[in-house]
Amino acid sequence: SLIMGDFDLVLKCWGPIEADYPKNGALVLIRLFTDHPETQKLFPKFVGIAKGDLAGNAAVAAHGAVVLKKLGELLKAKGDHAAILKPLATSHAKEHKIPLKNFKLITDAVCKVMGEKAALDAAGQDALRRVMGVVVADMEKTYKELGFVG
Numbered sequence: 001s002l003i004m005g006d007f008d009l010v011l012k013c014w015g016p017i018e019a020d021y022p023k024n025g026a027l028v029l030i031r032l033f034t035d036h037p038e039t040q041k042l043f044p045k046f047v048g049i050a051k052g053d054l055a056g057n058a059a060v061a062a063h064g065a066v067v068l069k070k071l072g073e074l075l076k077a078k079g080d081h082a083a084i085l086k087p088l089a090t091s092h093a094k095e096h097k098i099p100l101k102n103f104k105l106i107t108d109a110v111c112k113v114m115g116e117k118a119a120l121d122a123a124g125q126d127a128l129r130r131v132m133g134v135v136v137a138d139m140e141k142t143y144k145e146l147g148f149v150g
């Protein structure tokens with residue numbers, strides 16, 4: 001299907017990302033916090049970190065690695081991701097209280113970092129946006145079941 005080709009297009013460029021999850025994860029979070037400063041406030045553990053200190057912060061790199069590792073699992077599941085996505089949607093709705101629109105913002109940050117560090121071209125970035133569109137639509141079902149208005 002079209003979406004299956006999309007997963008493959010992104011996975012083709014995943015190697016350089018996977019090779020250093022902490023470094024690339026930090027780049028994604030720093031890009032997100034730079035482009036959309038309000039998103040940094042969604043992380044209680046990152047609120048106090050000054051812009052200039054983000055790059056050298058071990059906790060930022062550690063969390064960036066956690067995010068990219070989970071994104072890698074999602075991509076490799078190629079849409080068969082209910083078992084991965086349900087707990088992720090549940091924690092982000094109930095514990096972290098994250099409105100869904102923020103997943104679009106981090107998708108843009110991943111596109112930029114993959115473009116720069118993994119040669120994900122414009123078609124690949126469009127594929128990643130479609131993939132994340134499916135992911136977020138599936139998360140929305142869980143958000144609604146939980147009564148969280150993302």
Ligand code: CLN
Pocket residue numbers: 039042043044045066067068070071087088091092096098102103106
């Ligand atoms: Fe997230 C924690 C994966 C986007 C805010 N996030 C986690 C954990 C992940 C994870 C695994 C730890 C386990 C858990 O709580 O569940 N997050 C992802 C993935 C994406 C993602 C994959 C999208 C690609 N997360 C987001 C944002 C949102 C956010 C939409 C704000 C901006 S980007 N996530 C959190 C917060 C935590 C968290 C606040 C808890 C961090 C902590 O205090 O340890």
